[in-house]
Amino acid sequence: MSDPVNDLLVSLRDKVMGVNESVLATSDGLVVTSDVSKTHAESMAAVAAATLSLGNRLADQGSTGTLREISAQCSTGHVIVTAVGNRALLAVVADDGLDQAAFRREIPATVTELRRHLDKDVAS
Amino acid sequence: MxxxxxxxxxxxxxxxxxxxxxxxxxxxxxxxxxxxxxxxxxxxxxxxxxxxxxxxxxxxxxxxxxxxxxxxxxxxxxxxxxxxxxxxxxxxxxxxxxxxxxxxxxxxxxxxxxxxxxxxxxxxxxxxxxxxxxxxxxxxxxxxxxxxxxxxxxxxADRPGSVAEFARTRMQLAAPAQLPGAVGALPARLQDVLTNTDGRRTPRDIAFALGRGLFAVMLDLRRLLALGLVQSSAPVAPQRPSTATRTPSAPVPAPPAAVPLPRRLPGRNTPAPTGTPSETP
Amino acid sequence: MSSLDVALGDALKTQGIGGAALLDAVTGLSYGELGDVSGSQDACEIADIARTRLHQAGAEGDLESVIVTTATRHLVTLQVSRTGDPLLLCATVDRNRTNITWALRDLARHADDLLR
Structure with a gap:
């Protein structure tokens, strides 16, 4: 049986060239689900949560509104952390060939779908 | 213009x-x-x-x-x-x-x-x-x-399926039992391709991981396919949810009603009707 | 003028070498050619067959060169190692104007200069 939330992560990897791994975590750094092979999901969840919370404070300091995402551009790839509502986040590991246009196109829908599933979780 | x-x-x-x-x-x-x-x-x-x-x-x-x-x-x-x-x-x-x-x-x-x-x-x-x-x-x-x-x-083009399809196919190692003897004799270049074949990566992903060309990696994979060392990974189940929809609450499919399984009656080649319309022609 | 064409031009100044081409040993892509290169068309495939057969015959180490000889000329294919996929330096050598040992020595020297 496949988990529909995990399927969303796999689907993102299928649709966007360059996306290699992803971790869905709670805002306090616990793994919800992951699509990884080399990344240590628990560590990524913890660091991504800490980064996102620092990012929120950055946004406060800069008075630049609500934080949407934080991206680390590295020599041979990217790590992109996106908020999924207030309670969760999505950390995506991509290689240096990431199809940015496709990522921009797919991420809002993925985040919306993830929120839909997670909101249901909370309600029940 | x-x-x-x-x-x-x-x-x-x-x-x-x-x-x-x-x-x-x-x-x-x-x-x-x-x-x-x-x-x-x-x-x-x-x-x-x-x-x-x-x-x-x-x-x-x-x-x-x-x-x-x-x-x-x-x-x-x-x-x-x-x-x-x-x-x-x-x-x-x-x-x-x-x-x-x-x-x-x-x-x-x-x-x-x-x-x-x-x-x-x-x-x-x-x-x-x-x-x-x-x-x-x-x-x-x-x-x-x-x-x-x-x-x-x-x-x-000598491979079955289109070249474009091959470029998108996730590759995995063949059954481990077949590997040992053959791998040692391979050039280092092909061994590097093997170590980067993990069932998740497409030829394009392997090319990025190695810092080599897509076409060169596809040629190497074709050789490894011919040697029976790698195979295409099972395709992702087509039933994954669509992320295209943005409607907040897509209707969740109701669990199937408790319909009795079709039963084969002696002397008949088709399942007996069970009250639900048959999907087979 | 490209650096590769200049380097290939130097190779052609050598006595007896009538044409030279630089190919990718894996993809067969031609990076540069000069003079008579009709013999280098299938060099990639020929080198590949030689490499595979030698390995099957138990030869160790990588391919260094393939020399095909006709009545009037040698077609010399030299494998050039580098970081990344190897290259093939193919040359047409006139048998009447030089001998294969000299030609190989000169080509090996030019192969080193190519990537500079």
Missing amino acids: IDESTEPGTGSRNIPALLAELRSRKQSRTVRLTGSPGGTLHLRDGLVVAMETPAAPNVESLLLKSGRITEEAWSAVCAADTTHDRLAEELVAQELVGGGELEIISLSALFDAAFALSLSRPDGWEVTDPVPVLYRNPGITPERLVAEISRRTELL
Whole structure:
């Protein structure tokens, strides 16, 4: 049986060239689900949560509104952390060939779908 | 004027026409292709000098990922040349990479991107003023590009299924029992491809991981396929949820009603009706 | 003028070498050619067959060269190692104007210069 939330992560990897791994975590750094092979999901969840919370404070300091995402551009790839509502986040590991246009196109829908599933979780 | 109102079906056939036109007018331009994936073509005096696409490693990827140039050296050169216009000269002048070597990498990245882009149809394109790009070659004619793409496609065409499909297929190792003896005798290059074959990566992903060309990796994978060392990974279940919809509450399919299983009656070839309409013709 | 064409031009100044081409040993892409290169068309495939057969015959180490000889000429294919996929330097050598040992020695020297 496949988990529909995990399927969303796999689907993102299928649709966007360059996306290699992803971790869905709670805002306090616990793994919800992951699509990884080399990344240590628990560590990524913890660091991504800490980064996102620092990012929120950055946004406060800069008075630049609500934080949407934080991206680390590295020599041979990217790590992109996106908020999924207030309670969760999505950390995506991509290689240096990431199809940015496709990522921009797919991420809002993925985040919306993830929120839909997670909101249901909370309600029940 | 360049006609941009082409039908989507004939779009890819018109890129060579566009290049031929830019060539006859000896123009220096940047052509941005939109699509999945898109790409960027760089022309100088009508000749193609560089192409970039998410579907194949670019010169920077090849230089850095393969370990030819260290991260520190790269940063230093980029800092010295903020416009990236003279990046190639700077790399050679500082003896970080040989002139001939950089020319080889520049050409291999150019033809590899052209091959990768030929595997999908662009949605459209936009011709803009030239932007700086890292290249070191005298420029390639559109005819030579087209000829090389056909040569590559033909070389891979002996495999069942399309070349484009192969480029997107996730590859996995064959049953481990078959591996040991054969692997040791393989060249190091093929062994590297094997270690990067994990059931998740497509040929394109393996090319990025190794800092090698997409086409070269596909040729190596074809050989490993023929040796029975790798196989295509089972396709992802088609039942995954669509992320296209943005409606907040798509109806959840109701659990199937408790319908009794179809039962085979003696002396009949078709299942007995159970009250639900049969889906088989 | 490209660095590769200049380097290939130097190779052609050698006595008896009538044409030279630099190919990618894996993809077969031609990076540069000068003079009579009709013999280098299938060099990639020929080198590949030689490499595979030698390995099957138990030879160790990588391919260094393939020499095909006709009544009037040698077609010499030299494998050039580098970081990344190897290259093939193919040359047409006139048998009447030089001998294969000299030609090989000169070509090996030019192969080193190519990537500079």
